[in-house]
Amino acid sequence: MIRLENLSKHYGRLAAVDSLNLEVQRGEIFGFLGPNGAGKTTTIRVMMGILRATSGRVTLGGYDVEQEPEKAKAITGFIPDRPFIYEKLSGREFLKFVGSLHRVDAALLQRRIPELLEHFELSDWKDELVESYSHGMKQRLVLCAALIHQPKILIVDEPMVGIDPRGTRMLKDLFLSLAKKGTTLFLSTHSISIAEEICQRIGIIHKGKLIASGTMADLYRLAKVKEGRLESVFLDLTQDGTP
């Protein structure tokens, strides 16, 4: 469902992403782990067509992001690390706008907006301007927006930033239920516990290179750790950038 082939992104002489190869299957939750500045956000921005790759190719649901951007984006939901919301719109207006951008049928949108607002406990705030929302409420609204068109792929950059334990639990359950329904999830995070708990496969990026990828067992094997937690694997692998 998601395929990255020899993907590179250079900022001048700096290789932020270096020859990345990845494949994520339908209904899979893929955790994309890496220390700060490893190239996670750059990879995601290239995947979403927000940044142009220096070389390589990204396909989402079989559509090349560069060649058929509209088709690729139509089946994808995106939650950036620092999402922008129009502060002077109400929550409902914002969702209607994003739904229209994704060409969701007006009648379907009428049904879907209250459902999502209800699910994310925002119904009471639907007609309030976003500027009056708390940080957590804004995060939940962004989630609603990303799901409004029922995407086949959901790409999330740092999903748990600023979310309380109850919100975190709700999010984990949501991701798991989406995956069960066939949605492919690509989660970029540096929260090891989340990756450990919900991801079926994990990729570790360091200094722009994918230094490890596989199931938890694969990673333990690669890091020559017999048992323990992902944290020690992560620290071991990202110590000097080479496995």
Added chain:
Amino acid sequence: MSSLATLLSPNLLSWKNDFLRRGEKKWLRRAVLISLALAFWIGTYWTIKRVLVYFQTVYDLGPALAYQLLLIILLTFFSMLLFSNLITALSTFFLAHDLDLVLSAPTSPATFFYSRLITTTANSSWMVLFFSLPVFAAYGSVFRSGALFYLWVILVLPLFVIIPAAIGTLVTHLLVYFLPARRIRDTLFFIGLFAFIILYFLFRFSRPERLVQPEAFGHFLEFLSAMETPSSLFLPSSWATEIFASVLFQKPVELWFFYPLLVSYALFLPLMASWISAAVHLSGWSKAQESLQGRRQGHRLDDMLNWMTHPFPEILKAIMVKDIKTFFRDTTQWSQLFLLLALMVVYLYNFKVLPLDRSPIPTATLRTVISFTNLGLAGFVLSAVAIRFAFPAVSLEGRAFWILQTTPIALRSLLWSKFLLNLIPLLFLGELLVFLSNTLLRVPAWMMTLSLITIFLMTFGITAIGVGVGALYPRFDHGNVAEIPTSFGGVICMIFSIAFIGATVMIEAWPVYLLVMEGLNPGTAKVGGWVIVPSLAVVLALTTAAVIVPIKMGLNRLEGLKDQP
């Protein structure tokens, strides 16, 4: 079409929500702004009408002069629109916060382009459009051209604003695409420079000095014919003027040549810009995001700043060094210096071309009178600059204001450091403007001395009003530095500054009048240089009040922020 409406909807809805949900205080604020705009509107209408009525009294030349004035006005509007669109397009197409959201959705390049073009055009043109209406109303009223003229205004104006918007958008796309990716600030530099060059050439094209030099044409008919033709037929402003002239002055114009010309450019240029945008926007935007800005300068700058600020107390010094560094590392701030340079060149150029020798009033007297009037004008220029630099000084602390609130420094130190930091360059600018214009005017020594002292005092007041009112109406949540001066506080600041300049000039007017009379007919007024001393003392007292009161008010406001959630 519906996707275009979708992309435009956040702006419209935000505007609607902001308009409907404002509190009582904001209604008051809006009422003040509307009253000011209305006063300005009426003032412009009245002035233009007076000028046009006066032109009508000049035998045979009335329509020609009115035509030239319209040409100059539309040329000015066109250049303002062009520059404004260049800057706005950079923001709407490449720097806007919602680009991630919009471009990660399946938006077609054409829909995206036209929605942003409409936003750019609206944002950069509404003010010019609003203030052009009294000009057209005055022309329509003086030349009694009836509904036909207003119909042409409605038909021409949309085309007149679309053309510079398309050109501005196109040039911005090419600049962002072709300039090295990391140099978005250089892009702004080029835009500033480009605008300056355009302004300069447009100004030269209009050759306004010809209006007062009929003898340069050799023959009256030659002069008249020159007055009735546009200086540059390649500019859309000239085409628009021709169309209006055909209705206003019954000028024999190929109306059906100029109007289709405007229409074709207004259709073709956006189309061309959309092709260019489709080809280069993503690469340009991608490059713009990659900009690694503000690479740290060497230690030499630190040493120089330390040396320059060493006379000040440690706290003041720390704030000043931080502000100077931020200023020169923030392109949106320092690039405004180019506008300042353009303003100064055009300002001084005006003095160079003044036809003083042809006046019936003795030249020496006229030079002194103009020099005195120039004090007010220079003050106005200084206040315009203060609005750009001193007024946003406190707001520029932005979301980092908490650092100052939570450190053991008095907010008083903050305000005084901002005051001093702005005062020094403004003093330099004010003194330079007055000295150079007075030198060009060749004024007597007493007028030069008086002007230099007055502008020295005025600068203190203007700077303090800028910083103080800026603290009174802080905008810590600004998205763009350029939007701070155009806020409500900016208008209040301008009013206070103009009132202060007006009061200063009025206080000195009477003694200057006496001295001018004495110069014109020695012995009549029987006064010496001492006559100016009491006025200067009053100006000094007024300046002291203009420094202390706004700073104190601003300080109270900043202190009061601690009580707010």
